[in-house]
Amino acid sequence: MINLKDYEQFIGKETLIELEIIAKQLKNIRVLHVNSTNKGGGVAEILSRLIPLMNSLGIKTDWKIFKGSYNFFKFTKKLHNLLHLPSDEDIESEEINLYLRTTYENLNEINTEDYDIVFIHDPQPLALIVKKQENQKWIWRCHIDTSTPSPKAWNLIELFINSYDAAIFHMPEFIYKGIKIPTYIIPPSIDPLHPKNISLEEDFIFQTLNKFSVDPEKPILLQVSRFDRLKDPIGVYNAYKLIRKKYDCQLILVGSFAADDPEGEEVYKEVLNQTAEDKNVFILNLPPDSHLEINAFQRAATVVFQKSIREGFGLVVSEAMFKLKPVIGGNTGGIKRQIIDGINGYLVNTYQGAAFRARQLLADKELRLKMGQNAYNIVKHRFLITRHLKDYLTLIYEIIKNKN
Amino acid sequence: MKTVFKFKTEFWIPTYTKISATTIYDFRIGLKIIPPNSLLYHFYINIFNYHSVPSIYTNSFAYWFYKNGYYQIGEEISSIDPTDYFDIEKLRQDLIDIISRYQEQDTKTLSEPFLFLSIQRNIFHTNLKATNLEELIDGIKKSSINSIFYHLITSKVDNKKAINDYSEFLNLIGQYNKAELINKIDVYALNLYEIKELILEVLTK
Numbered sequence: 220m221i222n223l224k225d226y227e228q229f230i231g232k233e234t235l236i237e238l239e240i241i242a243k244q245l246k247n248i249r250v251l252h253v254n255s256t257n258k259g260g261g262v263a264e265i266l267s268r269l270i271p272l273m274n275s276l277g278i279k280t281d282w283k284i285f286k287g288s289y290n291f292f293k294f295t296k297k298l299h300n301l302l303h304l305p306s307d308e309d310i311e312s313e314e315i316n317l318y319l320r321t322t323y324e325n326l327n328e329i330n331t332e333d334y335d336i337v338f339i340h341d342p343q344p345l346a347l348i349v350k351k352q353e354n355q356k357w358i359w360r361c362h363i364d365t366s367t368p369s370p371k372a373w374n375l376i377e378l379f380i381n382s383y384d385a386a387i388f389h390m391p392e393f394i395y396k397g398i399k400i401p402t403y404i405i406p407p408s409i410d411p412l413h414p415k416n417i418s419l420e421e422d423f424i425f426q427t428l429n430k431f432s433v434d435p436e437k438p439i440l441l442q443v444s445r446f447d448r449l450k451d452p453i454g455v456y457n458a459y460k461l462i463r464k465k466y467d468c469q470l471i472l473v474g475s476f477a478a479d480d481p482e483g484e485e486v487y488k489e490v491l492n493q494t495a496e497d498k499n500v501f502i503l504n505l506p507p508d509s510h511l512e513i514n515a516f517q518r519a520a521t522v523v524f525q526k527s528i529r530e531g532f533g534l535v536v537s538e539a540m541f542k543l544k545p546v547i548g549g550n551t552g553g554i555k556r557q558i559i560d561g562i563n564g565y566l567v568n569t570y571q572g573a574a575f576r577a578r579q580l581l582a583d584k585e586l587r588l589k590m591g592q593n594a595y596n597i598v599k600h601r602f603l604i605t606r607h608l609k610d611y612l613t614l615i616y617e618i619i620k621n622k623n
Numbered sequence: 624m625k626t627v628f629k630f631k632t633e634f635w636i637p638t639y640t641k642i643s644a645t646t647i648y649d650f651r652i653g654l655k656i657i658p659p660n661s662l663l664y665h666f667y668i669n670i671f672n673y674h675s676v677p678s679i680y681t682n683s684f685a686y687w688f689y690k691n692g693y694y695q696i697g698e699e700i701s702s703i704d705p706t707d708y709f710d711i712e713k714l715r716q717d718l719i720d721i722i723s724r725y726q727e728q729d730t731k732t733l734s735e736p737f738l739f740l741s742i743q744r745n746i747f748h749t750n751l752k753a754t755n756l757e758e759l760i761d762g763i764k765k766s767s768i769n770s771i772f773y774h775l776i777t778s779k780v781d782n783k784k785a786i787n788d789y790s791e792f793l794n795l796i797g798q799y800n801k802a803e804l805i806n807k808i809d810v811y812a813l814n815l816y817e818i819k820e821l822i823l824e825v826l827t828k
Binding site for chain 1: 632634635636637638639641643672738740743745747749765766767769770814
């Protein structure tokens with residue numbers, strides 16, 4: 220059971236009281252969130268915590284799932300990719316047909332009429348907007364970088380987006396210039412009480428390292444990410460090789476790939492092959508629910524990398540920063556919003572740059588501690604779920620105020 | 624009649640103005656047309672979101688010029704202390720004046736665009752009140768940093784006054800020295816959590 224009071228230890232009683240002040244203004248408002256999954260992925264993870272918190276503040280908030288077939292999700296995955304990166308790939312009439320038919324099937328299943336505010340997350344349930352009633356406010360919450368979409372994908376979603384009252388993006392750089400409705404900026408957040416982030420006993424951290432034969436006495440360089448070329452695991456390994464010339468350290472690349480992710484498996488094998496001879500490198504493909512183990516690795520790490528070539532928001536950076544770690548991140552996407560170069564970590568553009576910055580951090584414990592403390596402070600101030608909650612409440616208040 | 628200090632707090636949400644700049648010329652035009660809350664966002668919110676930009680650059684305008692290689696403009700704009708202003712239009716004009724001095728570099732396309740954001744703000748009353756120093760101290764102890772930010776910084780802009788709310792109240796109850804010390808706090812030297820501690824230290828001395 221999620222209790223808002225449990226967050227007091229991070230944000231103080233005074234901030235909790237303020238959440239109550241704004242929530243009081245929204246007492247009779249009914250809110251609905253719709254997305255396409257209740258398990259797996261960042262959206263479901265955030266909603267699973269945010270919705271109970273809104274209810275605990277007395278705002279009646281429900282969560283409904285938009286359902287679709289395998290082919291529907293295959294198409295929306297393609298749509299997601301086309302919105303994220305420009306491509307010549309076509310959208311076929313049958314795909315649009317399937318998209319609209321699935322929306323039609325969900326129209327009867329998902330009751331939206333009983334709510335004042337409806338949040339629709341991402342492109343899958345976007346066309347539900349046809350159900351919007353005059354007295355309601357509908358908001359599209361986009362979790363994707365749509366700054367350079369494929370025109371065909373944008374043309375499709377634009378048919379629906381501009382009927383919404385507002386849209387929310389993680390950061391302004393993710394907004395495509397063609398959008399006509401008001402756009403709000405709400406960065407994502409991490410939950411300090413999620414198993415990924417809770418504090419751990421030293422013993423558990425030690426045991427986790429032991430379990431994977433990692434030496435707790437040697438410095439640990441870590442990257443937590445999917446096995447994906449855009450996360451540049453080979454670049455991290457190349458950086459590690461440069462660092463090894465001066466420092467006796469270990470590298471852990473930890474992530475997971477699903478059974479239906481052939482590219483993930485390919486990248487994993489490639490990294491495994493390249494690093495096979497090195498006993499100080501650990502390439503770990505863990506089950507997706509290995510939250511405590513990942514938490515332990517982050518806490519044990521000396522330096523954390525997130526050397527992505529392209530990134531959405533990259534909340535894993537904040538997860539490491541929350542554990543007082545300076546992060547060396549690729550100079551891209553949301554990583555730039557979390558790492559302030561030279562203050563709480565470093566932004567780099569090459570593996571050589573990553574190696575140089577890691578060596579600086581390995582050489583200077585004071586610098587590591589100072590940057591780590593800055594990293595923690597920034598996450599506590601800007602990237603915790605309680606700030607996310609406050610942003611949602613403020614947005615609802617603003618939208619309702621304008622309505623009245 | 625008793626002087627009463629009513630504690631308030633503020634929440635805001637950033638919005639994208641859909642105005643962007645890829646040249647200094649565009650930037651200057653943007654500066655002229657952005658809403659006042661856009662200036663408030665880019666100049667003042669960094670005081671709230673401390674370390675939004677490297678601390679040598681005090682606001683996102685200055686940081687943008689720096690990132691694009693215009694170190695002089697970056698430094699000039701960085702040296703502007705928004706807390707010296709209580710009229711945001713005066714701040715706007717001073718900025719335009721600085722940038723106008725670099726007109727010859729106007730049309731070069733810069734590597735990173737500047738996206739002008741704005742904010743929608745809402746001020747709320749808390750239930751806290753003070754009629755004397757002790758009650759003010761107690762109220763500040765119970766105040767969030769949003770509330771500190773409002774009374775120390777944005778209320779001056781909202782009400783176009785040269786003094787922050789705490790100092791104004793302290794003057795009214797005869798605590799002139801404490802009022803001056805609080806009005807002199809350098810908000811760029813500390814973050815708001817530290818500023819709160821410092822205010823309490825001044826008040827309890």
